[in-house]
Amino acid sequence: MPSNVSQRQNNKLESDESVRTARTGIRGRPRADALTSDRRSQILKVSARLFAEYGFENTSVRQIADEVNLLAGSLYHHFATKEDILHEILQEPLRRIVEDNIAITKLQVDAEHKLIINTITRFRRHVYDGHFDSIILNDGNFFRRRADFAYVQKAKQRVFDLLETILKDGMVAGLFHPGIDTYLMIGTIARILASAAAWFRSGDIYTSDKPASYSFDRVLDFHLDCILRMIRTPSRLNEPIPREACERLALLV
Amino acid sequence: MPSNVSQRQNNKLESDESVRTARTGIRGRPRADALTSDRRSQILKVSARLFAEYGFENTSVRQIADEVNLLAGSLYHHFATKEDILHEILQEPLRRIVEDNIAITKLQVDAEHKLIINTITRFRRHVYDGHFDSIILNDGNFFRRRADFAYVQKAKQRVFDLLETILKDGMVAGLFHPGIDTYLMIGTIARILASAAAWFRSGDIYTSDKPASYSFDRVLDFHLDCILRMIRTPSRLNEPIPREACERLALLV
DNA sequence: GTCTATACAGTGATAGAC
DNA sequence: GTCTATCACTGTATAGAC
Numbered sequence: 001m002p003s004n005v006s007q008r009q010n011n012k013l014e015s016d017e018s019v020r021t022a023r024t025g026i027r028g029r030p031r032a033d034a035l036t037s038d039r040r041s042q043i044l045k046v047s048a049r050l051f052a053e054y055g056f057e058n059t060s061v062r063q064i065a066d067e068v069n070l071l072a073g074s075l076y077h078h079f080a081t082k083e084d085i086l087h088e089i090l091q092e093p094l095r096r097i098v099e100d101n102i103a104i105t106k107l108q109v110d111a112e113h114k115l116i117i118n119t120i121t122r123f124r125r126h127v128y129d130g131h132f133d134s135i136i137l138n139d140g141n142f143f144r145r146r147a148d149f150a151y152v153q154k155a156k157q158r159v160f161d162l163l164e165t166i167l168k169d170g171m172v173a174g175l176f177h178p179g180i181d182t183y184l185m186i187g188t189i190a191r192i193l194a195s196a197a198a199w200f201r202s203g204d205i206y207t208s209d210k211p212a213s214y215s216f217d218r219v220l221d222f223h224l225d226c227i228l229r230m231i232r233t234p235s236r237l238n239e240p241i242p243r244e245a246c247e248r249l250a251l252l253v
Numbered sequence: 254m255p256s257n258v259s260q261r262q263n264n265k266l267e268s269d270e271s272v273r274t275a276r277t278g279i280r281g282r283p284r285a286d287a288l289t290s291d292r293r294s295q296i297l298k299v300s301a302r303l304f305a306e307y308g309f310e311n312t313s314v315r316q317i318a319d320e321v322n323l324l325a326g327s328l329y330h331h332f333a334t335k336e337d338i339l340h341e342i343l344q345e346p347l348r349r350i351v352e353d354n355i356a357i358t359k360l361q362v363d364a365e366h367k368l369i370i371n372t373i374t375r376f377r378r379h380v381y382d383g384h385f386d387s388i389i390l391n392d393g394n395f396f397r398r399r400a401d402f403a404y405v406q407k408a409k410q411r412v413f414d415l416l417e418t419i420l421k422d423g424m425v426a427g428l429f430h431p432g433i434d435t436y437l438m439i440g441t442i443a444r445i446l447a448s449a450a451a452w453f454r455s456g457d458i459y460t461s462d463k464p465a466s467y468s469f470d471r472v473l474d475f476h477l478d479c480i481l482r483m484i485r486t487p488s489r490l491n492e493p494i495p496r497e498a499c500e501r502l503a504l505l506v
Numbered sequence: 507g508t509c510t511a512t513a514c515a516g517t518g519a520t521a522g523a524c
Numbered sequence: 525g526t527c528t529a530t531c532a533c534t535g536t537a538t539a540g541a542c
Contacts, residue, residue, distance in 0.1 A: 039507080057310075060534075061535080062535085081536080184467070187452055188476070191448040219437065229483045313516075313518080324527060330526075
């Protein structure tokens with residue numbers, strides 16, 4: 001899954017032509033099979049990728065238009081402003097976060113299982129909603145400055161609230177060591193998962209003697225291990241991590 | 254130290270006027286006491302702050318010029334390009350990283366002490382070279398795209414190399430548990446410290462029931478504890494963290 | 507639904523007067 | 525060392541023809 005998306009092809013002429021002929025070929029007859037009203041979702045998909053790579057403010061509407069073979073002006077038939085595109089990109093991933101949290105809260109398992117399931121789920125989302133995740137990470141300053149994007153912070157808050165509940169429950173149940181500063185630990189766990197997923201997506205290789213292509217599962221296991229070491233009460237450190245059981249439950253989330 | 258720098262005052266007219274009178278008042282007589290040839294370092298300081306807050310690409314030369322009470326064109330008497338300003342901002346913090354690494358390598362202490370000293374040093378740099386750190390973090394994509402900034406990656410590599418040596422030594426010495434995947438652990442530790450420092454600087458408060466103003470030392474202790482839990486061989490988990498001894502050595506670094 | 511054409515503010519950078 | 529004036533370009537966005 002790790003990939004390097006670097007080549008910013010300057011395919012203006014080439015693609016302009018190819019598509020123009022394609023379009024003329026079906027003039028007046030909107031195909032239902034392919035991407036008809038899909039212009040809209042096509043724009044969303046391309047924008048998400050560009051925003052993730054260059055940042056929202058550093059992506060121009062011309063760049064977006066180029067990649068969907070439109071002229072800049074034509075974008076404004078589909079969206080009122082560039083910011084509206086961003087709003088719509090954020091909508092679904094944010095909804096998923098809320099749904100995940102509700103589902104995990106309802107589970108009838110102990111705090112450690114919930115922690116593991118939450119970790120699996122969050123890490124999966126971070127990795128597979130990669131564009132969303134990059135945007136949230138890279139344009140964090142932008143979202144903080146702009147009041148009309150405050151709902152982004154609200155979703156983040158929900159994630160923190162769930163983690164807080166889990167940590168406190170686990171401490172009461174004696175599963176986690178009693179000295180945990182939940183406030184600091186919540187932030188630390190969240191940042192570990194987000195930044196690890198960003199690394200995993202980018203496929204960044206920093207050390208020479210490990211060309212290393214790590215699988216999703218291996219990276220996930222590593223971080224589960226780290227998090228449980230930070231949190232478990234020492235006497236429980238050698239207990240196995242109920243990975244499979246939690247994995248099954250995580251799929252239902 | 255945590256602060257919120259949000260207000261981007263639109264004081265163009267106001268400051269334009271006030272300064273113009275101030276300058277006319279001392280026309281022709283450059284004061285030696287204040288900032289004479291300091292124009293240059295003043296520009297660097299202001300630029301670092303702006304780049305850190307808005308990102309390099311989203312900061313305009315006019316913004317910089319405004320804040321040092323110059324016109325945009327005049328900046329080009331001091332620097333050839335906007336990118337040169339960035340190059341110079343990066344120079345010193347990067348040099349410090351290299352020096353830190355050399356100093357730590359030379360220390361005659363065991364791997365765990367080195368790990369702790371390295372953690373203290375890195376965290377301190379992250380927090381107090383805050384502008385540098387924000388730039389590295391926020392404009393990471395920019396640096397990765399641009400070959401003429403490759404030296405940034407090189408410094409990062411040195412940090413990783415040192416951590417790798419420490420981890421391997423500690424495992425051989427039986428101080429750290431033997432199963433550590435050093436490659437993954439290096440990245441995880443580095444990201445934990447960088448992202449924790451970014452959080453600490455921003456003073457971001459995400460949970461309602463903890464208004465919490467954490468001290469530098471408290472946050473550092475928390476992360477030292479987390480890192481050692483992840484790494485120590487279980488039987489050594491209850492040994493105290495030699496904080497003071499390492500703190501003294503870290504000050505010499 | 508897309509294109510042509512354009513408005514208009516902002517961008518990094520330069521030339522030459524003072 | 526700073527200012528004035530300006531260049532060539534890119535930024536988001538709009539109006540109206542097809």
